[in-house]
Amino acid sequence: MAELRFGQAINRALAECMEEDPTVFIFGEDVAEAGGPFGVTRGLHDRFGPGRIRDTPISEAAIASAAVGAALSGIRPVVEIMFMDFMTLAMDALVNQAAKARFMFGGQTSVPMVVRTPHGGGIGAGPQHSQCLEAWFAHVPGLKVVCPSTPADAYGLLKSAIRDPDPVIFVENKALYAMKGEIPDDTSGIPIGAARLVRPGTDATIVTYGATVHMVERAASMLAREGTEVEILDLRSLQPWDEAAVLASLARTHRLLIVHEAVEAFGIGAEIAARMADVGFEELDAPVLRIGAPFVPVPFAPGLEKQYQPQEQDVAAAVRKLCA
Template sequence: MMFTPRLELFDMAELRYAHAINRALAECMEEDSTVFVFGEDVADAGGPFGVTRGLASRFGEDRIRDTPISEATMANAAVGAALTGLRPVLEIMFMDFMTLTMDAVVNQAAKARYMFGGQTSVPMVVRTPHGGGINAGPQHSQCLEAWFAHIPGLKVLCPSNPADAYGLLKSAITDPDPVIFVENKALYAMKGEVPEEAASIEIGKALQVRKGEDLSIVTYGATVHTVKRAAEILADSGIEADVLDLRSIQPWDESAVLASLRKTHRLLIVHEAVEAFGVGAEIAARMGDIGFDELDAPISRLGAPFVPVPFAPSLEQQYQPGADDIVAAARNLCA
């Protein structure tokens, strides 16, 4: 899945998801000389999905740097650079390879502010694609965001559309603390409106993408679009879903989810990641605590089964929660 972002489209309102990320990176680098990008093949090749293509010729090899295939080294270098006054944006080619960065990200970046009594911060961003949809197999398709949302000191973002990818990345780069910026690889070619004067988006605020009164569906990333298709099917049978796109997984918008639950009294949480011990489990537990009196039915979760991601296209399609699965879960809640 290689494509070349057409940088001349930046003066138009409609951008691909990949172009929106490219634009945000370019603008942040223009605005702040301490921002730099590095990772495997991010310079001339523009990364495996072409997201950073064109930036090397624009900003030079000092600020767009190719690295060896050594994720642990790259992540430790990012921590050191952030601690000494720079704002690194590290690209990890696939989220599966975040396993090799865990010491630097989890034990160092996430804890530095706390361990130094607030005297220092680690303003670094790790960009990484997750998810299936391109039949990349079990070692290149995992959704591991729940791992990082579990770590105090880390922020975790997962935008579902070009405008949010642009606005949230700008906020992530200017944030004083480490941010894991998750991009679903199936979205890179998606087009959407990104105004020329688009602003940064506040971290931790969900987006209501559809209004409804019968049940609340909370989701994020590429699954937002599957949920929207399911909501249209449900509407045809008289069930109106209130759909929330979390956008930010850590911190997550607890008040927005609770407000939706108070309106609909039913809650379904959907994500592409494995259902067991996932983001949906945390939301369900919290809403069970603070929203119990609002519930007219048990909270329901829908995610991938507890098996590795299949390689075969037919199996991967069954593995990912589809619109029909969401419709069935919603109808069961509303029965």
């Protein structure tokens, strides 16, 4: 196994997919010689040339629309939207075109495109560069949404996303780019829709994804010192999500907490809570709880931003409430 940073793992997956499939190409703002705003595509322009790694004008609507057209023509574009906040400018192409083409043409065509975009706070980027908007896209039939938490998952999920015949929104948390981890030699990819058991436990299940996984792990260690063992599930894929894995974990622990960095209201956690209250009602020994950001824009000030993001003590308090 090779040890790579999260961003390097994405770079490796891109390079390997471009080597195995000449129809894969990359375009976006500053992705060529500059290597992208976070350096994720660094070196690919020199390796594959300007024909397959292309800079674009500053127009997210044009980037997404060109990707849809290219995908419909038999090419597999991987585009980068510099911040997830800027996905607002690409909504028509993604929601009204990419997501619906297979259905509108009776399955005669597909849209094999990937949109890479970073989300999340913690770096003082302010309210217009720190949002977690993944629930928007998980709500749209025809779109797949993934959000890895480790370099290995970023590598494996991106390979699967690029090979997928349908449009995939690939969400990367900015706080993870420097994180190191081992990348397996297996290049087959990780199936979209399969959760990962991070930590087994008996007293409560915590379902989470992205950078929040690591905060929840720290909270679990804190609770373990108190004698409470929580089971942690990393969703990895938000649409489709692994309902069977969540239900199986709930059947073992009988208590459920969902944690995400995105705003709590109308979020991913709300869907999981509602579904488990339906299909898993008989397994519940306590009401399902959720933790997410408050219903306000992301603060710029570091102190306020830390209060805005869910913290270990919030998770520990919620688990204690569940187990009381």
